[in-house]
Amino acid sequence: MSDSHSSQNFETVAIHAGNTADPLTGAVVPPIYQVSTYKQDGVGGLRGGYEYSRSANPTRTALEENLAALEGGRRGLAFASGLAAEDCLLRTLLGPGDHVVIPNDAYGGTFRLFAKVVSRWGVEWSVADTSDPESVRAALTPRTKAVWVETPSNPLLGITDIEAVAQIAREAGAKLVVDNTFASPYLQQPLALGADVVVHSMTKYMGGHSDVVGGALVVNDAELGEELAFHQNAMGAVAGPFDSWLVLRGIKTLAVRMDRHSENAERVVEMLTRHARVTKVLYPGLASHPGHEVAAKQMKSFGGMVSFQVEGGEEAAVAVCDRARLFTLGESLGGVESLIEHPGRMTHASVAGSALEVPADLVRLSVGIESADDLLADLQQALG
Ligand SMILES: *Cc1c(COP(=O)(O)O)cnc(C)c1O
Numbered sequence: 223m224s225d226s227h228s229s230q231n232f233e234t235v236a237i238h239a240g241n242t243a244d245p246l247t248g249a250v251v252p253p254i255y256q257v258s259t260y261k262q263d264g265v266g267g268l269r270g271g272y273e274y275s276r277s278a279n280p281t282r283t284a285l286e287e288n289l290a291a292l293e294g295g296r297r298g299l300a301f302a303s304g305l306a307a308e309d310c311l312l313r314t315l316l317g318p319g320d321h322v323v324i325p326n327d328a329y330g331g332t333f334r335l336f337a338k339v340v341s342r343w344g345v346e347w348s349v350a351d352t353s354d355p356e357s358v359r360a361a362l363t364p365r366t367k368a369v370w371v372e373t374p375s376n377p378l379l380g381i382t383d384i385e386a387v388a389q390i391a392r393e394a395g396a397k398l399v400v401d402n403t404f405a406s407p408y409l410q411q412p413l414a415l416g417a418d419v420v421v422h423s424m425t426k427y428m429g430g431h432s433d434v435v436g437g438a439l440v441v442n443d444a445e446l447g448e449e450l451a452f453h454q455n456a457m458g459a460v461a462g463p464f465d466s467w468l469v470l471r472g473i474k475t476l477a478v479r480m481d482r483h484s485e486n487a488e489r490v491v492e493m494l495t496r497h498a499r500v501t502k503v504l505y506p507g508l509a510s511h512p513g514h515e516v517a518a519k520q521m522k523s524f525g526g527m528v529s530f531q532v533e534g535g536e537e538a539a540v541a542v543c544d545r546a547r548l549f550t551l552g553e554s555l556g557g558v559e560s561l562i563e564h565p566g567r568m569t570h571a572s573v574a575g576s577a578l579e580v581p582a583d584l585v586r587l588s589v590g591i592e593s594a595d596d597l598l599a600d601l602q603q604a605l606g
Contacts, residue, residue, distance in 0.1 A: 227291045232408055233477045240287030241470070252284040254467045277455050281463040285470045292407040292473070293420050293440040297447030299454050300438055300466055304403065304423025305331050306459035307437030309339075311419060312368075314446075314453045315397060318344030321365040325352040325382070327375040329401065329423075330565075330572040337576070349577045353513055355386040362394045369394075371417075372401040373410075374517070377529050377565040377586040379504040381513025384520055388416025397446075403427070403556070408480045409522045413442050424461075426556030427526075430472040430479055434465050479558065482591040483526030489594040490587065490601065494530050499538075499605050501583070504529040526589045527555060529565075532605070536582035540564050543585060548592065548600035555588035560597055562587055562604075 227235045243250055257279070260272045272278055282300050289298030301307040312335070316322060324336055326349045336347050350361040352371050362369075369391040373382040384400060391398040399419045400412035406427040412420050422428055424436035441447050454460060461469070484507075491505045506517035507524035517524060532538045542562075543551050549562035553569050563569060565580045573579055589597065 232292070235291045236288070236408075236476050237474050239291035240284040242284075252281055252467065252470065254463050255280045256463050275463070276458050276460055279460075279463050279466070281470075282461055282466040285461065285466040288470060288473060289422075289438050289440055292476075293402075293413055294407075294411050295413050295420065295440040295442045296444055297442075297451070298438060298440045299447075299450055300424070300436060300461035300469070301454070302437070302459045302461055302465075303435045304421070304425060304437035305335060307421055307423075307439050308332060308335055310450065310453050310457055310459065311399065311421065311439055312336075312340050312345070313457070314449050315368050316340070316345045319346070319365060320367045321346040321348070321363045322368045322370060323348060323350050323352075323358055323361045323366060323396075324370045325372055325375060325380075326350065326577055327352075327378045327380045328370070328372050328578060329376045329403075330570040330578075332370070332372070332401065333576065333578050334572045352382040352387060353380045355383060355390055358387050359390050362390075362396070366394055366396045368397045368399055370399045370401070372404070373520075374404045374506055374513075374525060374527060376404060376527075377570060377580060377584065379404075379506055379511070379527060379529055381506050381511070381517045383516045384410075384412050384415040384417055391418075392416070404527050405521055405525055406476060406480055406556075408477050409484075409525055410520055413440065415520060418443065418446070424469045425554060427476065427480065427483075428473055428556075429469050430476065430557060431468075432554065432557035432559065434468040434472075436461050436465050436469050479591055480525070481523070483589060484523035486591060486594045486597060487524065487526045487528050487587075487589040490528055490589050490597060493598050493601065494528070497602075497605055499533045500530050501533050502531040504531075528587045528589055530585055530587075531581060531583045532585060534583070536566065539583045539585050540567065542604050542606075545606070546600055546604040548596055549587065549604070555586075557588070558591050560588060560590035560592060560600075 286298040351357040397418040422438040
């Protein structure tokens, strides 16, 4: 955590880091500095370093300071989306001929970025089962510059041992990147476990209200932080002032929301594991989950994402999604409202036919913070 907040607990940091009272008015919340440029006091006489809002904007700075403190890093950077953050990171770390190891279970958009975009610039990639550290070791080449991990993963809720993979990456001279979107920094802090870079889609739990798209990178290494900041400005996919403000507002309740997301998910999992039409429940909180012990070691609780498979294949899974009422049928996740989706036809359609293809009978839930009883009743009726 940044020095001034290093002795404070997460809930306090979430509310206060970066949120200093406005020096002009005393406003207790950072104002939305909806501005592109700044008056200079004589040529080059910048006030507080602000020159042009692509390079820096006070509302974004407040969020970036908050992000760094939340992940226990030195530098936080806010982008227009999670994928914009990923793109900036990949183009900072990798060049033609470099190699990256990616998980066999990753967000579909991340896979598409590697397979269809970055690969055109001569970046090589191979797929590993990152839940098995030896599979990561086996995928390394002398040109490997980065290992990409998503834990828990989307949508199969696979768990990767961050500490073990960090060690393997370090020995190979590669950077370990952890997509921490599903856990949020309240449940898991990858930098403390040895990761080099944390990635977030702030669209999900950080924003938390399904009203903003945003992304983040957090690092501990000051030099890497500078390189990323250079690329952020040079490429330009920055978070706007209003979007930054919305995410800052969302983060203030992150801890209480995540506690409730986890509690509600546990109730849902308990019901699903007993349901006759459910053939498998994927949730790291289950003792039977292969990554349960690692998840219990590196996460505070198991989060709000639950996937399950239903009897009757693809048609049955799609029918469950169609019948749900309180669970809104939609992509995305991490908002206060519960969502349901069919990954094979929706979020993960872009990985069809690849090593990352997901089961056709899979349903994914983003369990919200409504009454758990109401959520259970809706799932019961949707399962028929
Ligand atoms: C949504 C998501 C992303 C991409 O973020 P966007 O904000 O949609 O660009 C990356 N990783 C994970 C795990 C996600 O769920």
